[in-house]
Amino acid sequence: MLVGPRPLTFVAVALAAAIVVNSEAASAQPDAGTSQAAKDAARELATKGIELYHKGRFAEALEQIQQAEERYAAPTHRVYIARCLVGLGRLVEAKAMYERLGSEPRPREMAPAVRDAYGAAATELTALEARIPKVAIAIVGASTGAELSIDGNPRPLPAGPIDVDPGSHVVVVTNGERRAERRFSAVEGAKVEVRLELAEAVQEEEQGSLVPAIVLFSVGGAATVVGAVTGGLSLAKVSELEERCVDGHCPASDQDEADFAEALGTTSTVTFAVAGAAVVTGIVLAVVRPGGSSANTGAAATSAKSIVIDPVVAPGFIGVRGRF
Template sequence: MRLRRALQRTALALMFWAGAVTTSGVALADARDEARALATEGIDLLREGKPAEALAQLRAAEKLHHAPTHLLFIARAQRALGRLEEAHEAYVSILLERLPPDAHEAFRAARREAAEEETAIRKEIATITIEPPDSNDEMALVDGRALDRTRLSYPIGVSEGAHTVEVKAGDSVRSVVHVQAKRGETVPVVFPRVPKERTAAVVSPWPWVIAAVGASGLIAGGATGGVALSTRDDAEAAPSQREGADLAASADTLASASTGLFIVGGLLLAGGAAWGIVDVATLGSDDDRGKATLVVGPGTLGVRLTHGWL
C-alpha cells in the first residue's frame, strides 16, 4: 500500500515537472514568435522611412528575445535618427558578443555587417581609444560612464568637445586625462604605468664565508707545513735509524696534508672572493641585477655569471 502511494506521488511529481517544462518551452516559443513579428514590423517601418517607430518596435522585440539581428537594425534606426554615438555602441555590442559555433547564419551575417558599418560610422563621430589599465581591479570611465575591459577593445564613440577619462580602483581615482575630441578623429588615451615596487637587493654572505674557509685552509696549510719541516729536522737528528724513519714518514704525511690544504684553501679563497666581488658589482633590483654562482666539480672551481635580463 505504501509503495503504491509512493509511486502515485512520484508519478504526479513527474507529470507536474513535465507540464512545467512544456509550459516554459511554449512560453519561450511564444516570446520568440512575438519578437520576430515585432522585429519584422520594425524593419518594414525602417524601410518606409519611419526610424522612430521602427526603433520602438525593434527595442520591444529585443526586450522579448535577444538576437544580434535586432541590435543591427536598432543601430541602423538610431543612425537614421542621427543618434550616431548610440548607433556605434549598438554595433560594438554585436561585435563583442561571442556567438556559439552552431549560431544561425543570420546572426553571423549580422556580425559581419555590423563590423563594416561600425568602421564606416567612425568617420561621422569622434572616438576615443583607451589602453586597458594595468590591474584587473582598475576600471576606466569616460565622463563618469564605467567601461569593462572587453569594451576597451573597440573605440568609444563620443560627441565632439571636451571629455574626461579616468581610471579608478574602487572609489579611488588613480589617473585622470582630459581630451578634446573631434568628429572623424580618434583620440588615443594611454595612462602612465604605475611603477612596480623595486625590492632592494641583498649581498649574499656565502661568497665571503667560502673565502674565509679558504683563508683558514691556507693558514692551516702553512702551519702544517711548518710542523712538517720541523718533523723533518727531528728525523735527521734522530739518535736511531728506526726513529728517524718514523719521523720522516710523519713529515711526509704532514707535507702532503699541507700541500692539500694550500690547494683547497687557495681555490676556495679565490673562488669565494671572485663570487663576492661579482655579487657586489652586479648589485641592483631583482629584475636587472646579475647573479653569480660558485661552480664546483671534478677538477673545476669557478664562478658562473648570469644576468637578470637574459
C-alpha cells in the first residue's frame, strides 16, 4: 500500500505554510519573482485539489493541483500529482513524478511540509515499484530498422522488461513492410511475456488490364448483331424464293437472289462464330488478366506476361488457343 496523505485539515494548513512561509525553501527551484497573487491562487487551487483527492475524485484533483503547480512550482504539489496519477491507474507516470522528486536538488533549509513531501515521495515510490506490471517483449525475425510501439506510442526496442500500466495493451513491431501485432493484459505486480514474429509481408499480385477483355466483348456484341441481321435477311429471302418454286423447281431467274441469300447465311454463320470466339476469349482474358506483375517475384510477372490467347474459328468449331 502507498503511504496515504495526512488528515485533510493538517495537509491544507501544511500546504499553505509551504507556499506562503519561506517561499524559497518551499520549492526546489529558485523563486523567480512569483507574485503574491500567483502564490495565493496556487494555494487555493492546491487546497481544493487535495480536498478532491481525499474524496477519490482523482481526475478533478489532478487538474486543480497541476494548475497550482503551473502558478507556483512546489514539491508539495508534485507529490500530490503523483498520488492522483496512482489513483487514476497511471502508475508509470506516477513513478516518473516520484523519481523527479527524488532527483531534483533540495535547499538546505526546508519547511516541514516540503521535507515531508520529499520523504513521502521516496517511501511511496518504493511501494509503487512493486505494483507496476512489466512486459518482456521478444521479437523474432527483426533486423536493423525495426520499430516498436505500445498503444500507439513509439518505444525504443527493449533490452529488458518494460513498465506498463495495469489493463489491456497493444504492442506492434514493424520492420520495413513486415508487421506483427499482439494484445496483452497487464495485472498489478505481475510480469507478462509477449512474443512477436515478423512474417514476410504478403504482397498482392498486380493484375493485368481488363481492356482486352472489354474490347473482345464489344467485338462479340457487334458480331452478334451483324449475324442476327444477316441471318434474318437470309431467312426472309429464302422464304420469299421458296414461295416462287413449284414442286421443288425454282425459276432460273431467281438464281442470283438465291446466291445472295446463301451469302447472307454464310455471313451470319461466320459472324456468329466470330462473336462466340470473341466472347469466350474475353471471358478467359477477364479471368486470367495477363500482363500483370507480382511484387513478390519477377518470375510470376514474367509468367503472367507470357500468356498468349488466340481465338480459333474453323468449320464446325469455335474455340481459343493459348500459349503459356
